[in-house]
Amino acid sequence: MEGNTVTPDSSSKPGAGKRRTPETPGNLRPWLMEMIGKAIAAPSIEDLRAIVRSTRTQISGFNGFQPDINSYSERNNVPILTAESLILELDQILAARTIERARYYLRRMQRSTVEIKTNGVNDINLNRWKDYEEILTDSLWLFPKRDRSGPHNAWYWGNFVPQIPHQLILRFTRKGDWVLDPFAGSGTTLIEAMKLGRNSVGVELNSDIAMRTRQMVDTSVPRSSKCCVVHGDSASISPSDLLRISGGLKYRLVILHPPYHDIIRFSEDPRDLSTVADVDSFIRMLGKIVDNTLEVLGDGGHIALVIGDKYQNGEIVPLGFLSMNMMLGRSLVLKSIVVKNYDATRGKRGAQDLWKYRALSGGFYLFKHEYVFIFRHQI
Ligand SMILES: C[S@@+](CC[C@H](N)C(=O)[O-])C[C@H]1O[C@@H](n2cnc3c(N)ncnc32)[C@H](O)[C@@H]1O
Numbered sequence: 001m002e003g004n005t006v007t008p009d010s011s012s013k014p015g016a017g018k019r020r021t022p023e024t025p026g027n028l029r030p031w032l033m034e035m036i037g038k039a040i041a042a043p044s045i046e047d048l049r050a051i052v053r054s055t056r057t058q059i060s061g062f063n064g065f066q067p068d069i070n071s072y073s074e075r076n077n078v079p080i081l082t083a084e085s086l087i088l089e090l091d092q093i094l095a096a097r098t099i100e101r102a103r104y105y106l107r108r109m110q111r112s113t114v115e116i117k118t119n120g121v122n123d124i125n126l127n128r129w130k131d132y133e134e135i136l137t138d139s140l141w142l143f144p145k146r147d148r149s150g151p152h153n154a155w156y157w158g159n160f161v162p163q164i165p166h167q168l169i170l171r172f173t174r175k176g177d178w179v180l181d182p183f184a185g186s187g188t189t190l191i192e193a194m195k196l197g198r199n200s201v202g203v204e205l206n207s208d209i210a211m212r213t214r215q216m217v218d219t220s221v222p223r224s225s226k227c228c229v230v231h232g233d234s235a236s237i238s239p240s241d242l243l244r245i246s247g248g249l250k251y252r253l254v255i256l257h258p259p260y261h262d263i264i265r266f267s268e269d270p271r272d273l274s275t276v277a278d279v280d281s282f283i284r285m286l287g288k289i290v291d292n293t294l295e296v297l298g299d300g301g302h303i304a305l306v307i308g309d310k311y312q313n314g315e316i317v318p319l320g321f322l323s324m325n326m327m328l329g330r331s332l333v334l335k336s337i338v339v340k341n342y343d344a345t346r347g348k349r350g351a352q353d354l355w356k357y358r359a360l361s362g363g364f365y366l367f368k369h370e371y372v373f374i375f376r377h378q379i
Pocket of ligand 1: 156158159160182183184185186187188189203204205206209232233234235257258259260266267271272273274
């Protein structure tokens with residue numbers, strides 16, 4: 001979410017000042033805590049509501065909004081507060097029918113104002129979970145438009161939308177963790193990792209693409225975190241090399257976005273998953289890459305597979321479920337099957353009528369979805 005951080009003017013009474021001030025945990029929080037304390041101690045529900053109502057009015061009147069503050073980065077180890085979510089919480093308190101219920105909400109607000117609680121896997125502050133509007137928790141991901149911000153210019157045929165690695169990195173890593181993408185392509189995962197302050201390594205078989213992606217990450221993104229593009233075959237790259245890059249630290253997230261077998265041929269290299277002769281060989285080769293990456297994925301880390309199905313000789317080949325079954329045979333626990341909307345490729349978009357005709361005459365449906373299978377590594 002684009003967090004609007006609210007800060008009363010520290011030099012005057014809350015709401016009285018109209019000066020924009022940077023967020024300093026020292027001013028808003030004590031005032032809010034005092035208000036919550038008074039409201040909890042109020043002798044009647046009417047008195048409690050009067051305090052809450054006046055606090056709400058003052059918060060609505062603050063003009064200390066800072067729209068560019070990223071609400072995911074909890075600074076100085078205290079939660080960042082947004083005006084919108086504070087107002088929602090106050091409205092919930094005002095709607096409470098009994099004083100006990102209102103006090104319960106007030107105590108919860110008291111805790112979430114000063115304490116950070118995470119699940120240890122990511123940096124999401126569970127005490128302020130309502131602030132994370134942008135983070136998806138449903139198994140259907142509908143992205144109406146691709147994120148084209150910054151270096152994401154979608155030049156690579158067969159790339160994925162940046163929103164996929166964005167969601168996965170926020171849910172399954174913490175700042176400073178290491179992310180591995182064994183099918184790096186144009187580096188979409190690497191850009192998202194850097195934007196979110198995670199370190200990343202991408203492996204790419206095609207030397208021209210690897211070089212172009214390396215140039216892109218070296219030049220276009222502020223280097224607050226480490227990022228490395230390796231030219232190589234993910235089935236045979238040495239785990240010790242991958243660990244050397246991360247300074248010996250195990251990776252916390254692996255994002256696999258392999259070719260969907262031969263739907264797009266990425267090269268003529270026999271090690272390229274898009275060139276293998278049949279589906280069984282494709283699944284076997286993907287299995288080798290999964291085994292190789294599991295060597296460097298820490299216990300409790302996550303591995304996500306992004307893949308779609310294909311049609312061949314008049315029948316559907318469920319690449320997604322075949323790959324999922326292959327992965328279930330490893331030391332992995334399946335956590336989610338996400339279905340994501342799939343936009344037609346540029347080629348197909350131009351020939352939509354023809355595809356509709358083919359679907360009608362061939363008795364099949366055009367693919368409008370692909371999968372994100374998410375597993376937890378359990379050693
Ligand atoms: C579907 S694309 C990934 C695109 C990427 N997610 C992006 O956003 O640009 C698959 C990539 O895997 C690469 N590839 C295929 N076989 C590989 C292998 N054995 N090792 C490493 N990369 C491989 C292809 O060259 C291609 O760039």
